[in-house]
Amino acid sequence: MKKFMNDPKNFVPEMLDGIVRANPDTLRYVPDYNLIHRADAPNNGKVSIIQGSGSGHEPAHVMTVGPGMLTGACPGDVFAAPPMDYVYESAKLLNSDKGVLLLVNNYTGDRMAWEMAKEMLDAEGVKTEIAYVNDDVAVQDSTYTVGRRGVAGNFFVMKTAGALAEAGAELEDVKAIAEKTNSLVRTMGIALSGTTPPAKGEPIFTLADDEMEVGVGIHGEPGRRRDKMASADDIVDELLNAVVSDLPFEEGDEVALMINGLGGTPISEQYILYGIAHRKLEEKGIKVWRSYVGEYCTSLEMAGASLTLLKVDDELKDLLLAPAEIAIRTF
Amino acid sequence: MKKFMNDPKNFVPEMLDGIVRANPDTLRYVPDYNLIHRADAPNNGKVSIIQGSGSGHEPAHVMTVGPGMLTGACPGDVFAAPPMDYVYESAKLLNSDKGVLLLVNNYTGDRMAWEMAKEMLDAEGVKTEIAYVNDDVAVQDSTYTVGRRGVAGNFFVMKTAGALAEAGAELEDVKAIAEKTNSLVRTMGIALSGTTPPAKGEPIFTLADDEMEVGVGIHGEPGRRRDKMASADDIVDELLNAVVSDLPFEEGDEVALMINGLGGTPISEQYILYGIAHRKLEEKGIKVWRSYVGEYCTSLEMAGASLTLLKVDDELKDLLLAPAEIAIRTF
Numbered sequence: 001m002k003k004f005m006n007d008p009k010n011f012v013p014e015m016l017d018g019i020v021r022a023n024p025d026t027l028r029y030v031p032d033y034n035l036i037h038r039a040d041a042p043n044n045g046k047v048s049i050i051q052g053s054g055s056g057h058e059p060a061h062v063m064t065v066g067p068g069m070l071t072g073a074c075p076g077d078v079f080a081a082p083p084m085d086y087v088y089e090s091a092k093l094l095n096s097d098k099g100v101l102l103l104v105n106n107y108t109g110d111r112m113a114w115e116m117a118k119e120m121l122d123a124e125g126v127k128t129e130i131a132y133v134n135d136d137v138a139v140q141d142s143t144y145t146v147g148r149r150g151v152a153g154n155f156f157v158m159k160t161a162g163a164l165a166e167a168g169a170e171l172e173d174v175k176a177i178a179e180k181t182n183s184l185v186r187t188m189g190i191a192l193s194g195t196t197p198p199a200k201g202e203p204i205f206t207l208a209d210d211e212m213e214v215g216v217g218i219h220g221e222p223g224r225r226r227d228k229m230a231s232a233d234d235i236v237d238e239l240l241n242a243v244v245s246d247l248p249f250e251e252g253d254e255v256a257l258m259i260n261g262l263g264g265t266p267i268s269e270q271y272i273l274y275g276i277a278h279r280k281l282e283e284k285g286i287k288v289w290r291s292y293v294g295e296y297c298t299s300l301e302m303a304g305a306s307l308t309l310l311k312v313d314d315e316l317k318d319l320l321l322a323p324a325e326i327a328i329r330t331f
Numbered sequence: 332m333k334k335f336m337n338d339p340k341n342f343v344p345e346m347l348d349g350i351v352r353a354n355p356d357t358l359r360y361v362p363d364y365n366l367i368h369r370a371d372a373p374n375n376g377k378v379s380i381i382q383g384s385g386s387g388h389e390p391a392h393v394m395t396v397g398p399g400m401l402t403g404a405c406p407g408d409v410f411a412a413p414p415m416d417y418v419y420e421s422a423k424l425l426n427s428d429k430g431v432l433l434l435v436n437n438y439t440g441d442r443m444a445w446e447m448a449k450e451m452l453d454a455e456g457v458k459t460e461i462a463y464v465n466d467d468v469a470v471q472d473s474t475y476t477v478g479r480r481g482v483a484g485n486f487f488v489m490k491t492a493g494a495l496a497e498a499g500a501e502l503e504d505v506k507a508i509a510e511k512t513n514s515l516v517r518t519m520g521i522a523l524s525g526t527t528p529p530a531k532g533e534p535i536f537t538l539a540d541d542e543m544e545v546g547v548g549i550h551g552e553p554g555r556r557r558d559k560m561a562s563a564d565d566i567v568d569e570l571l572n573a574v575v576s577d578l579p580f581e582e583g584d585e586v587a588l589m590i591n592g593l594g595g596t597p598i599s600e601q602y603i604l605y606g607i608a609h610r611k612l613e614e615k616g617i618k619v620w621r622s623y624v625g626e627y628c629t630s631l632e633m634a635g636a637s638l639t640l641l642k643v644d645d646e647l648k649d650l651l652l653a654p655a656e657i658a659i660r661t662f
Contacts, residue, residue: 320662331652
């Protein structure tokens with residue numbers, strides 16, 4: 001294992017320190033709860049949105065905090081759910097008069113932490129709602145999941161809910177748009193390599209030089225099958241068929257198309273996949289309304305990519321195009 | 332070699348096709364010259380800026396085309412200089428009444444193509460100037476270079492020259508700001524893995540499980556030495572000492588600090604390096620004015636990172652903060 005780090009135990013805190021040093025005017029860091037939050041939070045008149053799954057999926061979620069996106073993120077260690085008190089304390093700290101939406105990816109550990117925290121927050125009169133994300137079509141149940149996993153489609157849920165919260169909507173409405181977005185988004189991924197959590201020091205799984213894992217999870221969970229490496233055309237066919245048939249997406253639909261890099265795959269290859277997927281969707285009569293190419297939800301240094309489709313209507317388009325700002329920026 | 336691609340010979344064209352499909356309103360693609368250019372180019376009243384080194388360094392340069400950045404990019408194949416006619420034809424196509432700045436990274440093949448093209452363009456009365464980028468402090472001459480290599484610092488040169496061109500400046504002034512920026516920027520990189528060009532199918536170099544290449548080039552050129560893997564603290568010390576002592580950067584200076592991922596290193600590790608570098612600069616009395624963290628100039632899927640410092644004054648700050656838009660965007 002070669003990683004840019006010091007003591008593996010400090011991988012997450014040192015990353016969080018780097019994020020806040022890079023964004024001193026806009027972000028704050030509360031080390032006790034691994035919490036990165038907007039410097040101006042909480043804002044009365046605006047619902048706060050908090051997320052925090054395991055670390056190792058960056059930019060999700062600690063680097064997607066900012067106006068029009070998350071109010072805060074309080075992740076656990078790498079691939080580990082946040083302790084319940086991180087969630088509880090973060091929600092109390094970021095609570096606004098409009099309440100707090102807890103955005104929870106569907107993993108057993110995450111659900112447990114967030115649902116327990118919600119009970120305690122309810123008892124204290126902190127107004128909260130939970131919205132779940134479970135966009136991965138690869139498998140029904142998985143290593144850490146009852147039901148489907150939440151993966152890269154989470155970006156679109158953060159974006160639409162974040163935009164509506166920024167516009168001053170009520171908690172029920174912000175929850176409703178998160179649920180609507182989640183209901184219209186589908187994802188599947190493929191791994192070309194394993195991934196090594198810093199504290200573990202060994203890969204969670206390994207693939208031979210000619211193998212890929214079709215439908216992999218973002219913690220290295222098994223997908224639908226392991227197979228021989230295929231061409232980009234064949235890989236896109238497989239991902240697209242799985243995703244399109246699931247909702248299903250139909251001729252005449254308009255979609256946002258995301259190719260998400262899993263951490264070790266360069267942007268050049270992501271654009272190759274994007275171009276093929278865009279062309280094949282057009283051939284199916286599905287209109288690509290907007291492109292999203294890059295790293296949105298990774299699995300440390302895993303080589304691989306996922307394909308996400310979101311069916312868009314005018315309401316979602318407006319929210320997706322609303323201004324937003326996060327730690328990750330080019331300029 | 333596992334990559335998301337079809338025929339390795341089509342790696343670059345399929346990537347370019349993906350870029351333009353992802354940005355149909357703002358970019359155009361001329362397959363004959365591997366040219367990606369702004370849809371609205373050329374703009375009379377604004378200097379055009381063209382670059383195009385080898386492919387495999389994305390987002391540089393085909394994904395950094397847009398208002399306030401490059402007018403166009405016409406790269407060669409992976410790690411290969413563009414043929415002279417790509418450069419010549421691209422400059423003619425994108426020529427404006429204010430002329431064309433050719434922004435050339437200092438590699439022998441690139442220089443030859445661009446300098447020959449400039450001679451032909453001169454003969455035809457197309458007004459051009461060349462500005463060179465050579466920010467890599469690792470070694471003096473290198474595998475493909477007489478003098479220093481141009482690497483991630485190129486981003487800052489594109490950004491300042493692009494902003495000034497967008498503001499309507501004259502060709503001499505746009506060239507001068509590119510040269511000023513290049514004179515104030517310094518970079519050094521470290522590789523944790525080799526990298527495999529698609530058509531070659533084998534790594535250019537390999538590193539043992541406990542090795543790193545200190546001062547690596549973006550085509551896998553050897554750096555200063557090969558050494559045992561070190562902690563992030565020690566790596567930052569080495570990069571920072573090499574870069575700071577070179578200009579030299581001094582107590583009281585204000586700098587832009589860039590941590591650039593080389594393609595296979597996740598953003599989490601890049602932020603760990605960033606946080607350490609930011610802290611160590613402050614300890615030296617050098618003020619970090621602005622952060623740049625992410626992939627700016629890669630070497631395909633190479634695991635590794637580089638550290639860049641740019642000494643900024645009010646003129647450079649204004650140009651760096653000027654609005655710009657490129658293919659790579661989060662939202």
